[in-house]
Amino acid sequence: MCRKPFGVHPLVRAVLAVVTAWLLAACGSSAPTFHSIDVTGANYGHDFRLTDPDGRERTLADFRGKVVMIYFGFIQCPDVCPTALSRAVEVRRLLGADADRLQLVFITVDPERDTGDILKAYTAEFDPSFLGLSASLEGTREVAEQFRVFYRKVPTGDSYTMDHGTTSYVFDPAGRLRLAVAHAQTAQSIAADVKTLLQDPNS
């Protein structure tokens, strides 16, 4: 690089220009890459206003400095929800010393049955740090709409089950929605993405 441009073959100069441009692009803009779907800048899912099992109102601002992962589900769910929460336990384990910088929030789509006490007992069964949040029927409809999460009550026997979207959403420590995580994604890929968000200087 100390060499004067004078006398350098035009082809070499062209190659140098391309390499320099690539290096600038890679280091300068520092756009991180993720295993999950990058939804940075999405015009939905800006915040939530929900009630915790102790009756306190919670919003995203309560978790500044942490990566927040939200999952919509219901407790009577025999299968998909426990799997998603067990996966989150594994993500925390993989984060090691950074485990406490991830907050898992379980938002119930079945507020009629998933009341405070049962919600608290359920999330604690997976990890004491996990937080279950709920709202009124109307508030539940609103928050699901804000995150474009589909859910529906379906009668079965003399009871009912819930169809629901299984995508988790991840916010960076600055409280911006960044990632959509598919149900099939592994704990390893999520942990890697959470680490990236924790290290992202723009977060």
Add this chain to the structure above:
Amino acid sequence: MKTLIAASLFSLATAFPAFAQVTVDDPWVRATVPHQKSSGAFMRLTAAADARLLEVRSPVANIVEVHEMLMEGDVMKMRALPGLDLPAGKAVELKPGGSHVMLIGLKGQLKEGDRVPLTLVVEGKDGKRETVELTAPVRPLHQHRGHMQ
């Protein structure tokens, strides 16, 4: 003597209904928290001859249904099945992420280490019905790595 042992083993086997037509392996039920009203039971079923699982009964729940789980896009759906085909010699898995037995209207909390009695009603191609009795251990709600399949 050898023949006698073989014969008594054979009669033991035939006396136990699980050996007759449908074999049940690795049954388990997911634990619940207090006031949780439903849970899932999982197992592997292998029928000696073509058969169909018609019904499951259990004293721990008011209603027991066989459910299939479907993923449509990212949406999880569960639907009751009228029955579950058990093709001859083929292991049919009732497992997380697939079909399962749904215990609805639980009469109490299911704790790790409890044993849940289940009765399977199976119909052969000849229309003959048989019941298979089993007890399934309760495993923790949170499945650690290694338990997950």
